[in-house]
Amino acid sequence: MLQVEPVAVPGAPLARRNPVAKLAAALVFSVLLIATLDPVAPAIAIAVELALLPLFGVRYRVLARRAAPLLVGAVGILVTLVLFAADRSGTTLVAAGPVLVTSGVLVTALGLVLRMFAVALPGVIVFATTDPTDLADALIQNARAPARFAIGALAAFRLVPLLAEEWQMISMARRARGVDAGRNPVARLRLFASTAFALLVGAIRRGTRLAVAMDARGFDAGTPRTVARRQRFTVADGLLVAGAAALAGAALAVSVALGTFRPLIG
Amino acid sequence: MNRTDTNRWRTIDIVVAAVIAVSFGVIFWAWGLVWRAADPAFAAAPATQAIMYGVWLVPAVLGGLVIRKPGAALFCEAVAATISALLGSEWGGITIVQGLIQGLGAELAFAAFRYRSFRLPVAALAGALTGLGAALFDFVVWNAEYDLVTYRLPYAALTVVSATLIAGVGGHYLTRALAGTGVLDRFPAARDRTPV
Amino acid sequence: MSGVWVRGFGWRHAGRKRWAVRGVDLRVERGERVLLLGPSGAGKSTLLAALAGLLPEDSGEQEGTVEVDGVDPRKDRERVGIVFQDPQTQLVMARSGDDVAFGLENRGVPADEIWPRVDAALRRVGFPYHRDRPTAALSGGEQQRLALAGALALRPGLLLLDEPTANLDPAGADLVRAAIAGALDEDTTLVLVEHRVAEALPLVDRVVVLEPGGGVRADGPPETVFAAHGDALAAEGVWVPGRPVPSRRARTPAGAPLLTADRLGLPPRLAATELRVRAGEALAVRGPNGAGKSTLALLLGGLLRPGTGRVTAGADLAGRDARTPPHRWRAPALARRIGSVFQDPEHQFVTATVRDELALGPRRTGRPEEAVRATVDGLLERLRLTRLAGANPYTLSGGEARRLSVATALATAPRLLICDEPTFGQDRRTWLELLDLFADLRDAGHGVVTVTHDPDFVAALADRTVVLSRADATGPAPADRTVGGDDAPG
Ligand SMILES: Nc1ncnc2c1ncn2[C@@H]1O[C@H](COP(=O)(O)OP(=O)(O)OP(=O)(O)O)[C@@H](O)[C@H]1O
Ligand SMILES: Nc1ncnc2c1ncn2[C@@H]1O[C@H](COP(=O)(O)OP(=O)(O)OP(=O)(O)O)[C@@H](O)[C@H]1O
Ligand SMILES: [Mg+2]
Ligand SMILES: [Mg+2]
8 A cells, every 4th residue: 555654753853853954954965975986985874874764763674665676776787787887897707798797897886786775765764754744834834835836736645545545446447347457468558558547537637626625715815824833944953954964975075085986977 | 729828827737737746656656566576677678667768757748738837847747756755765855856857858848839839749849858857867877887888878868769759749648638538628738629 | 694696697617518507596695594406417516616716717608697795706715615525525634633724724814823713613513533633534424524624614604515415324414414503603604505305404494496407496495395396396306305216125035146245354444244145136235434335345246355254156147157256257257247336436437438338348248249239229228328428438427427337337237236326416317217227137137236325225125234334343243243134134
């Protein structure tokens, strides 16, 4: 089933921070780390992320489950590098036709895989600890996002579990009408497309009704909105963002000091 | 009638744009359920990945074609990215940056025609530019270590072609099909429909 | 407290040739309570939307004027509150209290006044939980009450309600009606749309009947209107109180078992249930919202894999496949044997026209094209859909969509028909047609299972009734939760 609630232990010190601050911290951290191709900086970053995890109230098991699909990406990186690596320096380990694996290729692969994890995990952690309503409130109140757009998106987001249920209903309806695909992949693809279309039609119809209901309660009236739930951006929130930048910077600095740093561009 | 009278977003524009993004979030999730077994195969065959790329970019073009207002493509793709992050996408926050860059591509195409034309060629251009945004991001950020001639350039080219065909041309026909069901009756995209 | 003045009002939805409503002249004084009636498609919902200022100029063509307290409600929606039929699409926020606060925020109510007003509104409708309760965890009736609280918190002078109890079980509907009655004060004007007139009458002091072709058919105190126009209105499809419906109980005993459910369940949606459906028998499944009736229908229909227990098909139904459970049958075989009609008809549509929709099932089960055409034409005729053969199923009105969904299930001539809420939101005419259709099928030796909240339909059709109770209710062990059981009298 699609999960839309945050999965963190409530009240964990960093999970409680302002959602905009958490999002900014994750983005700063990720964007800085994306700038390097070496294995050292991301390895430090991953260590930092894992060390901070308890402060966000996220269990290691939860993180492992959410990040597990990245392993598929890691396999992809390895295969692609073996076939298409630009740099094949170092000692040759395997040479069989087009496949040429050198120590250089393996170091590169390690760097890329670690970087992928280091860049992805902050966002996974932050979103696992953030309630969508709080995020929308904070975006409006602390990041000056337009209220109508943020609330509209939030209202649509509430439809996610309903639509996931609807997907199953539509699939069952098709079966009831004698439509199934068996093992034929082409038939499966066509069935998937027609189910997706039905879902989209139903979703837009729901969205139309929802918009009318929102207008009926004065959403479009042009009166300045007040806020029932205050979100504050405090010094601690600012420190979180600054801390993220500092930690990512430190990881890069260590890598530079060790002479392993390889910038993405240049 | 090809364009709406004002550029102000009605509530229905905002909610339906967001709902389009949300639906694709759910469709991609269902895709994962149906084709989970095929995932590693896709990952290991980079070319097929690039060929399928257009599918992920449909929301941007579709949002622009349905809403027909400045910012629609960008908003749709940004919401789609945020939602996949909220739903626990393994890629985390970086999808939001990626989504903004992709949405910007389609947005530029519609802006180039001053939000007045939404015909097939414009849709295809929007698809191509979204694909270009995606390809550039991947070219620089994810594919830096691969060989330029045998991998990075063909991958980027395939991405753009796929986006043009699937997101652009596909988005155009998808909009027509949606209009045929009557759900777009409050949008300019459906005004060409014959009354019943 | 608001007054309504409608003069020569008409509305045509964009993309339609016909006017949804036309030529309506209506004056509602402050504090009046009006029941708005008319057969399905007469334009009741459209008129209500107009009163709420929710028909945007770009979505159709208007004639005449609508005024609430002398102003166009489109310009000033402050005085109007509206609750729609489907609660799921009018809840905006994820937490109950936030949802009530939503309207207050939009109106710019000062922040420190918001929560007291939210709590007051929740109390007025008898909302049983704390305001942090997630809206997704509410039952249909609770959601409906929350939607009512959201409208009341804004202190509307004019309250508009569009079939506020259509999806609810009888107990939930009573609660919502009590909440409405309790929430109305001296100075609230009320306009209510409700198909089931008898239940709504205690809430109103005036009845207005819309004429499908245009204009107002009748207007006045309920007794006067029904005394003068009762017969004609009933014939057109209005549920005039005190007109009994014919009974169509089976006259011959039931035949061989078609389907047997043995400790069938799917925790947490449905507790273990025992059940048997026989040929030539109409079985009704009842129970409160969330008891698992729809889940049971899907399990019996071979569409869901049982979590506990099993479904066994009799040789009469399954032939050679009698040893495999229905959920493992291939889809064409399933469609030939069991027809399923879903709670929401829109879930059921697969193709782009009504005709193709009907032809799909027979084609999938391998009938020759000649036979397919004959079947389709017969069904179109029988269910008054011939005029709509070329229309897109998604554009049909509620009643038409329901008839089509039943017809699609009948197209493959299944031995067993399972229908989820076939009569909800239907006018009297469609209701009677469905009754005849199901009774004829049953008399021809088919099995019919209907899941329904509609006591009149049960009384008119069902030979036996199974009552489910909520899986989370405290009570005996799951195995015994099926009150009434297999052999309870109807
Ligand atoms: N959004 C829409 N677009 C096009 N046509 C519509 C739309 N909404 C309603 N209609 C059409 O307008 C007519 C009146 O519809 P309306 O919903 O007002 O009827 P109603 O009296 O409320 O019926 P019911 O009792 O079935 O709810 C119908 O023919 C319907 O198909
Ligand atoms: N796809 C699903 N996944 C998980 N839970 C579900 C799903 N569908 C329904 N439920 C839950 O299972 C329970 C039984 O649902 P079901 O729809 O079968 O009830 P019902 O008796 O048909 O109710 P109603 O009278 O409102 O139609 C409810 O609590 C519901 O919230
Ligand atoms: Mg209606
Ligand atoms: Mg149900």
